[in-house]
Amino acid sequence: MKRKTDTGRPTWQAQFDVYLAAVDGAPASFVLDMGLAPHVPVRSHPLRLQVRVRLLHPREDGLQDASELKAMGEVEDAITGRVSAMLDGIYAGRFTCEGRTTYVFYLSAAQAVRADELASIIGDLGPYEWEWLTEDDPQWDYFTGFLYPDPLSLQAMANRQLLENLEAKGDQLELPREVDHRAYFPTREDAVAAAEDLRSVGFRTDEAKPLEDDVRRWALDFHRVDSLAHGWPDEFCAEILKIILPHGGTYDGWGTVIAGTAR
Numbered sequence: 112m113k114r115k116t117d118t119g120r121p122t123w124q125a126q127f128d129v130y131l132a133a134v135d136g137a138p139a140s141f142v143l144d145m146g147l148a149p150h151v152p153v154r155s156h157p158l159r160l161q162v163r164v165r166l167l168h169p170r171e172d173g174l175q176d177a178s179e180l181k182a183m184g185e186v187e188d189a190i191t192g193r194v195s196a197m198l199d200g201i202y203a204g205r206f207t208c209e210g211r212t213t214y215v216f217y218l219s220a221a222q223a224v225r226a227d228e229l230a231s232i233i234g235d236l237g238p239y240e241w242e243w244l245t246e247d248d249p250q251w252d253y254f255t256g257f258l259y260p261d262p263l264s265l266q267a268m269a270n271r272q273l274l275e276n277l278e279a280k281g282d283q284l285e286l287p288r289e290v291d292h293r294a295y296f297p298t299r300e301d302a303v304a305a306a307e308d309l310r311s312v313g314f315r316t317d318e319a320k321p322l323e324d325d326v327r328r329w330a331l332d333f334h335r336v337d338s339l340a341h342g343w344p345d346e347f348c349a350e351i352l353k354i355i356l357p358h359g360g361t362y363d364g365w366g367t368v369i370a371g372t373a374r
Contacts, residue, residue: 121150123146124146125146127142130260130267130268132264134208134209137208137209138174140208141258142206143258143260151251155219156200156217158217158218158223158247159216159245159253160194160200160229161214161243162243163213164214165210165211165240167179167239173208173210174208187214190214194233197225202215202216215258217251226245262356262362263348267348269364270344277339282339282371283371285339285340286370287336287337288367288370289335293333293363294351294362294363295324295328295329295360296327296361297328297359298329299321301358302360306319306331308358312354313335315333315334315335316334317332317333331360
């Protein structure tokens with residue numbers, strides 16, 4: 112992701128989205144404010160605060176069970192509300208792994224001395240045990256290096272939104288249709304090599320096009336007939352990324368026409 116060099120606190124519309132990943136081999140669920148991402152790092156908030164809460168009844172895989180959804184929602188509201196109001200905290204998101212949920216904030220330098228008061232600021236969380244830590248993180252490396260999704264997870268988030276939009280328009284996702292894709296490459300040689308690999312797995316490729324761009328200098332459009340049901344978009348995106356990333360490519364996503372009629 113691209114970094115900006117903000118000197119103050121920016122304004123943005125919070126856009127929390129979810130994705131699944133693994134942390135040290137264990138399943139993990141992430142919820143991240145993607146609306147915040149373009150503004151990172153926020154220079155006015157160089158101190159990272161993590162509040163970790165132990166789940167009462169985690170699933171066998173360590174993720175949150177549905178039975179705790181309401182209670183943990185109240186815990187989140189309490190923590191985020193108090194840290195935001197009393198410590199000027201920026202809530203970046205949370206992740207759940209191995210029976211614990213960790214809430215991640217960034218605090219202003221002026222509030223660093225008050226971090227030791229966190230026990231009284233957050234107060235009683237009922238039956239939930241919790242702990243916290245603070246670390247200097249002026250570049251927001253934890254956000255960009257750990258919380259932010261990898262290319263496949265990021266594309267899966269985009270896929271979910273695309274599929275919801277298609278279904279809302281009456282698309283019958285199970286019907287195969289041609290799906291159009293685009294990727295960008297730094298050189299023509301990279302684009303040509305990627306095109307050859309894409310054709311080997313059934314994609315039809317167009318000629319690479321030069322662009323007036325210092326970074327994304329060549330565009331490659333490619334196409335294949337696929338279904339969009341049963342999670343298949345995540346599968347074909349994984350297939351595409353596996354091909355284009357070694358060639359220095361950046362995937363720009365997919366599009367298609369609506370198939371079928373509203374039911």
